[in-house]
Amino acid sequence: MSLPQLPPFFYQIFESLPRQGPGCSEATRKVWSLLPLMSPDAKILDVGCGSGTQTRDLAALTTGTITAVDNHQPFLDIVDAWVRKAGVADRVKTVCASMDALPFDKGSFDLIWSEGAIFIVGFEQGLNLWKPLLKKGGCMVVSDADWFEPNPPKELVSWWESEGYLPVSEAEMKERVKRAGLRLVATCRLPENGWWDNYLVPLVARTTELRKTHGKNPGDSALLDSLEHEADMYRKYKRWYGYTFFVMQNV
Ligand SMILES: C[S@@+](CC[C@H](N)C(=O)[O-])C[C@H]1O[C@@H](n2cnc3c(N)ncnc32)[C@H](O)[C@@H]1O
Structure with a gap:
């Protein structure tokens, strides 16, 4: 599979931001509780x-071990710097790899977590690719x-299409979860502040x-325009779309 390569300027924009996609710590904690x-x-x-x-x-949230994967090493360097500072190197490590070719054995993980990133490989494709890495x-x-x-x-539809991605309803997402052979445990919508506070405002x-x-x-300049347009679209049309967390189990 060949996934899109992003221009260096894209990374220059995003490397110093608190997050690279919509999300917030309150939502991460709430979804963990589900x-x-x-x-x-x-x-x-x-x-x-x-x-x-x-x-x-x-x-x-856990005393377990975390393997954090990204294909952009400078992001992982930021994670590694925090790992050293927080003294958690015994249980948090980073691996530079592509999400469509993850270098782990089948059945290795109790939990796979991915915020705002599965769209890169496609929702259903990502579920199918990653499910074998989960333990029963x-x-x-x-x-x-x-x-x-x-x-x-x-x-709004035209803008999403121009981004090369068209959302579907939550009901269709649930069908995709079912087709991937995963049990849906819960869903949870990202609250609006999860878009603004650590993502669109700093962006x-x-x-x-x-x-x-x-x-x-x-x-x-075109890239800057398109990112500002993303914020405009959310401001104007946030009632129509958003991010949903899907909590699933490999039964
Ligand atoms: C929208 S950001 C989300 C980042 C973070 N999870 C968050 O919520 O702030 C998507 C992340 O996926 C990474 N990425 C892009 N293509 C990738 C690939 N093929 N394999 C692994 N990571 C990739 C990007 O470098 C970026 O860090």
Whole structure:
């Protein structure tokens, strides 16, 4: 499978942000509370960890071990710096790998966690690719975009299409979970502050700052425009879509 490569300027924008996608610590903690009881030495895989906000939250929720995976080493360097500072190197490690070719044995993990990243490989494809890595009875938690209301406005649909991705309803997402042979334990919508506080507000502050130095480069300027447009779309149409966490079990 060939997954899209992002331009270096994209990483320059995102490396200094608190998060690289919508999410918040309150939601991570709430969704954790929806899981069946985890063993104290649970083996957890965090896929598409970025600079690791949810990795840190997970490390506070478990005494188990966490393997945080991303294909961009500078994000993992940020996670590693935190691991050293927090003194958790015995139970949190990073692995640079692609989510469509994860280098782990079948049945290795009690829990696979992925916030805002499964869209890269595709929701159903990601479930199918990652499920074999779970132990029997193990759980998977992913967050992804879906429609909150039927009949979304044309402008919004066109924008999602231009992003190369079209959300579906939560009901269709649940069908995909079923087709992947996973039991749906619970769903939970990311609250609105999970979009603003650590994602869109810092993102737009960063694009405003970078416009001063990169605004004259047409390629860079187009990327800044498209990220600001993402914030505009959410401001205008947040009633119609959002992120939903899917909590699933490999029964
Ligand atoms: C939208 S960000 C989400 C990051 C983080 N989970 C969060 O919520 O802040 C998606 C992450 O997936 C990573 N990524 C992109 N393509 C990948 C791939 N093929 N394999 C592994 N990680 C990938 C990106 O580097 C980025 O860190």
